Amino acid sequence: MSLDVYxxxxxxxxxxxxPAASRAHRHLSQRPWVLVGYHLAGxxxxxxxxxxxxxxxQPKLLVVAEPRDRDQRFAALGALAxxxxxxxxxxxxxxxxxxxxxxxxxxxxxxxxDAPQLVVPxxxxxxxxxxxxxxxxxxxxxxxxxxxxxxxxxxxxRRHLPxxxxxxxxxxxxxxxxxxxxxxxxxxxxxxxxxxxEPPAGQDAWTAAAAAEQRPPAGPASDPxxxxxxxxxxxxxxxxxGDVRRLKLxxxxxxxxxxxxxxxxxxxxxxxxxxxxTAQRWESDRxxxxxxxxxxxxxxxxxxxxxxxxxxxxxxxxxxxxTVALERQMALDDxxxxxxxxxxxxxxxxxxxxxxxxxxxxxxxxxxxxxPLLWLRTQGFDRPAGTELWLGKVGLTVRASxxxxxxxxxxxxxxTRPKFNLLPECDAEVVLAPFGPQQYFPDNLPEELxxxxxxxxxxxxxxDAEPAGDTGE
Amino acid sequence: MSEAARRxxxxxxxxxxxxxxxxxxxxVDSPPGAGKSTLVRELTxxxxxxxxxxxxxxxxxxxxxxxxxxxxxxxxxxxxLHGTEWAPPPRxxxxxxxxxxxxxxxxxxxxxxxxxxxxxxxxxxxxxWPLGIIDESYQMSAAALVRVGHLFDRLLLVGDPGQLAPFxxxxxxxxxxxxxxxxxxxxGTVLRHHPDTPVIPLPVSWRLAPHTAPVISDAxxxxxxxxxxxxxxxxxxxxxxxxxxxxQAAETGWALLELPAAHVPxxxxxxxxxxxxxTHQLVTAxxxxxxxxxxxxxxxxxxxxxxxxxxxxxxVEAALQRLGVTGVTVDTANRLQGRQYEVVLAWHPLSGRxxxxxxxxxxxxxxxxxxxxxxxxxxxxxxxxxxxxxAYPAAEPVWLGTDPPQVDGxxxxxxxxxxxxxFRV
Numbered sequence: 001m002s003l004d005v006y007x008x009x010x011x012x013x014x015x016x017x018x019p020a021a022s023r024a025h026r027h028l029s030q031r032p033w034v035l036v037g038y039h040l041a042g043x044x045x046x047x048x049x050x051x052x053x054x055x056x057x058q059p060k061l062l063v064v065a066e067p068r069d070r071d072q073r074f075a076a077l078g079a080l081a082x083x084x085x086x087x088x089x090x091x092x093x094x095x096x097x098x099x100x101x102x103x104x105x106x107x108x109x110x111x112x113x114d115a116p117q118l119v120v121p122x123x124x125x126x127x128x129x130x131x132x133x134x135x136x137x138x139x140x141x142x143x144x145x146x147x148x149x150x151x152x153x154x155x156x157x158r159r160h161l162p163x164x165x166x167x168x169x170x171x172x173x174x175x176x177x178x179x180x181x182x183x184x185x186x187x188x189x190x191x192x193x194x195x196x197x198e199p200p201a202g203q204d205a206w207t208a209a210a211a212a213e214q215r216p217p218a219g220p221a222s223d224p225x226x227x228x229x230x231x232x233x234x235x236x237x238x239x240x241x242g243d244v245r246r247l248k249l250x251x252x253x254x255x256x257x258x259x260x261x262x263x264x265x266x267x268x269x270x271x272x273x274x275x276x277x278t279a280q281r282w283e284s285d286r287x288x289x290x291x292x293x294x295x296x297x298x299x300x301x302x303x304x305x306x307x308x309x310x311x312x313x314x315x316x317x318x319x320x321x322x323t324v325a326l327e328r329q330m331a332l333d334d335x336x337x338x339x340x341x342x343x344x345x346x347x348x349x350x351x352x353x354x355x356x357x358x359x360x361x362x363x364x365x366x367x368x369x370x371x372p373l374l375w376l377r378t379q380g381f382d383r384p385a386g387t388e389l390w391l392g393k394v395g396l397t398v399r400a401s402x403x404x405x406x407x408x409x410x411x412x413x414x415x416t417r418p419k420f421n422l423l424p425e426c427d428a429e430v431v432l433a434p435f436g437p438q439q440y441f442p443d444n445l446p447e448e449l450x451x452x453x454x455x456x457x458x459x460x461x462x463x464d465a466e467p468a469g470d471t472g473e
Numbered sequence: 474m475s476e477a478a479r480r481x482x483x484x485x486x487x488x489x490x491x492x493x494x495x496x497x498x499x500x501v502d503s504p505p506g507a508g509k510s511t512l513v514r515e516l517t518x519x520x521x522x523x524x525x526x527x528x529x530x531x532x533x534x535x536x537x538x539x540x541x542x543x544x545x546x547x548x549x550x551x552x553x554l555h556g557t558e559w560a561p562p563p564r565x566x567x568x569x570x571x572x573x574x575x576x577x578x579x580x581x582x583x584x585x586x587x588x589x590x591x592x593x594x595x596x597x598x599x600x601x602w603p604l605g606i607i608d609e610s611y612q613m614s615a616a617a618l619v620r621v622g623h624l625f626d627r628l629l630l631v632g633d634p635g636q637l638a639p640f641x642x643x644x645x646x647x648x649x650x651x652x653x654x655x656x657x658x659x660x661g662t663v664l665r666h667h668p669d670t671p672v673i674p675l676p677v678s679w680r681l682a683p684h685t686a687p688v689i690s691d692a693x694x695x696x697x698x699x700x701x702x703x704x705x706x707x708x709x710x711x712x713x714x715x716x717x718x719x720x721q722a723a724e725t726g727w728a729l730l731e732l733p734a735a736h737v738p739x740x741x742x743x744x745x746x747x748x749x750x751x752t753h754q755l756v757t758a759x760x761x762x763x764x765x766x767x768x769x770x771x772x773x774x775x776x777x778x779x780x781x782x783x784x785x786x787x788x789v790e791a792a793l794q795r796l797g798v799t800g801v802t803v804d805t806a807n808r809l810q811g812r813q814y815e816v817v818l819a820w821h822p823l824s825g826r827x828x829x830x831x832x833x834x835x836x837x838x839x840x841x842x843x844x845x846x847x848x849x850x851x852x853x854x855x856x857x858x859x860x861x862x863x864a865y866p867a868a869e870p871v872w873l874g875t876d877p878p879q880v881d882g883x884x885x886x887x888x889x890x891x892x893x894x895x896f897r898v
Binding site (some may be wrong): 002160364382383386 | 497535541560594615616618619620621622623628641643644647648650651652653655656659662663666667703738739784787788790791793794
């Protein structure tokens with residue numbers, strides 16, 4: 001049975017979310033840039049109010065007295081852009097990294113020691129910031145705005161990459177680490193989701209979630225009733241009297257909930273010890289940030305609208321590699337994630353009851369090969385002989401099984417005597433995973449598309465729209 | 474020569490003319506068992522006779538092994554380009570076949586067969602072959618094609634348009650945001666960029682029997698085809714009393730076995746045990762398969778169990794091992810593409826599900842499962858699929874910049890069930 005379904009049912013019964021992970025699988029920055037905000041109904045390019053900053057107790061507030069007025073809008077966004085520039089300017093320090101270059105030469109490269117991190121309440125806000133970034137980049141007004149747009153473009157390019165922590169959404173953070181008893185689509189509402197994970201004392205999740213729905217939404221779309229009763233009079237007053245105090249008060253009040261909820265999500269995940277591979281994945285974000293900064297500094301940054309041609313194929317390769325790697329790394333880092341694989345029977349847990357280190361198999365050429373055998377006591381094993389499993393770097397194949405014992409032959413990783421210390425002793429408790437050592441395949445793509453994938457009569461499209469993000473690993 | 478055989482020969486000659494002509498690419502649309510492998514073998518022989526060296530790109534190691542065995546049997550000096558973990562299957566023709574992980578180890582071979590994944594890593598030192606053959610080109614993705622396309626000056630793409638579309642482990646929505654669709658089929662990519670490419674359909678299925686071919690043709694194909702065999706040509710004889718589903722399938726070619734309707738986990742234990750049981754009965758039923766070449770006992774190598782997910786495969790395999798049945802192929806639809814068996818037992822993709830998602834509705838998935846057999850196919854499922862189809866709204870997004878599938882999965886599923894209704898057990 002799927003552990004996911006079980007956990008959702010368990011959450012439903014307990015009326016509170018249950019942990020789905022025991023490690024933090026996202027990198028949490030010491031100093032994230034948190035942003036919540038509203039735009040005018042139906043007009044994403046017209047921000048009404050944005051609350052942002054790196055310190056929970058000192059948020060900055062941006063309001064636009066006449067959101068439809070471009071001059072006012074850009075003046076307000078200019079302040080945001082300057083603050084973003086100040087924030088990212090902290091991430092310029094680099095450290096030398098030695099890597100193997102072409103042939104056997106060692107190359108020294110420089111990687112930023114840390115990278116900026118953007119945290120927003122939900123997917124919709126992250127998407128809104130992508131749009132704002134495009135808007136700032138394409139309207140040629142002010143180099144500060146353009147650079148801010150480029151940085152937002154970098155965040156956007158990392159957003160869809162599995163395992164990247166450059167952009168965190170509070171809803172994704174919580175949904176990755178907890179299972180609620182509500183529908184997955186309902187988990188997209190930050191207030192509701194948080195009510196399941198951390199209901200106020202004495203309340204069950206349903207009551208708390210219902211109460212959360214009554215509070216102001218996390219944005220970027222505002223509550224229509226608030227628009228009518230509060231925003232409209234405040235905007236009118238600001239427009240007629242030039243007095244934005246009421247607007248500021250109203251905005252600060254209504255955005256406060258999302259602001260606090262987003263920080264709470266960060267706090268909750270920070271209580272978990274970081275997963276073993278989290279830092280490694282963050283390193284790829286750091287390299288990407290380093291390359292992005294170099295392009296910004298050199299003025300060579302470009303953003304294609306949608307990837308096409310060779311970069312599109314490269315992006316698919318990167319997505320696939322990262323998807324597989326993230327799945328594997330999360331399971332190996334976190335027993336609670338590995339439990340999902342145990343529940344489906346793809347991983348096996350048990351106790352070693354017997355070993356035969358002298359066992360040999362015959363190779364195709366007829367020579368004897370050392371292939372130790374292990375016997376495991378387990379429960380309800382239902383996989384066929386021939387199933388391949390891994391214990392770290394040691395590969396094993398199931399030879400035979402009964403309902404509660406499995407006979408395994410070591411096929412790689414520990415087939416010479418010096419490596420036998422990698423094999424578990426008798427009575428050891430082990431978990432055999434369906435993942436072997438991580439494999440890296442180069443994307444192996446040509447520099448330009450070959451003729452079958454290129455129009456004959458039309459000229460080949462200019463394939464120079466580099467993806468803004470680049471792992472640089 | 475029969476009418477069917479004449480039409481088939483004519484199609485092959487048409488392909489040969491095109492291959493000798495000036496078209497940069499030629500696509501051959503082949504329904505299940507339409508002699509695609511024979512065509513590849515025949516054309517390769519002719520090309521080799523004309524002094525050419527022929528590289529062949531296939532999609533899986535099983536397909537490569539099958540093709541190498543066939544080419545070697547036809548007397549061609551064949552090279553098998555393989556990865557480091559490959560091991561030769563049983564009955565491997567050692568004398569006429571060379572194997573190697575590098576091109577340099579395959580000198581003197583007329584034909585070199587390898588998977589697309591392997592060809593992508595071949596160091597060819599700028600060598601370009603005048604003509605390359607791509608087999609199962611509707612199973613191959615554009616992403617695989619762009620990695621091997623530079624090796625060939627011209628291409629012959631052969632494939633079954635009714636098979637599964639290429640898939641990815643990545644989140645499809647992220648991939649769909651691209652201006653290019655890297656998971657288009659190889660044949661589709663060539664046809665999109667080179668619209669003048671001739672498409673030659675093979676009109677006759679030699680695998681499917683006259684009573685099973687129309688169901689497949691109606692449900693899954695836009696270009697109709699017919700069976701090449703005569704109604705009296707084939708027979709499956711069960712000598713001992715067997716499950717009604719097996720006797721029904723032996724008699725009519727189809728059987729639809731429905732278990733009581735239920736919403737169940739993906740690895741439905743009841744379906745696992747029914748499939749294992751039916752397979753066990755079939756192996757022990759003392760059955761024989763008869764075709765114009767004569768009769769012979771049905772062995773476990775003639776039987777396949779087709780499933781949808783890998784965990785189902787593991788469960789069915791384990792259940793068969795517990796019953797002491799060995800040698801029966803159990804695999805997912807994806808891996809059964811391009812393969813052929815006498816009898817196939819199929820796990821219906823929608824069985825026991827609450828939803829009808831795009832993955833489970835895909836026409837190619839059901840088509841592959843239902844068209845691997847020469848004699849008979851038993852489809853096993855939980856009851857209630859028709860209701861499920863009608864209750865589940867089609868909510869899949871329509872994507873810009875990609876061609877819609879030729880056959881709608883929802884409609885294909887409906888037609889298939891409709892046509893199988895008379896064979897319900």
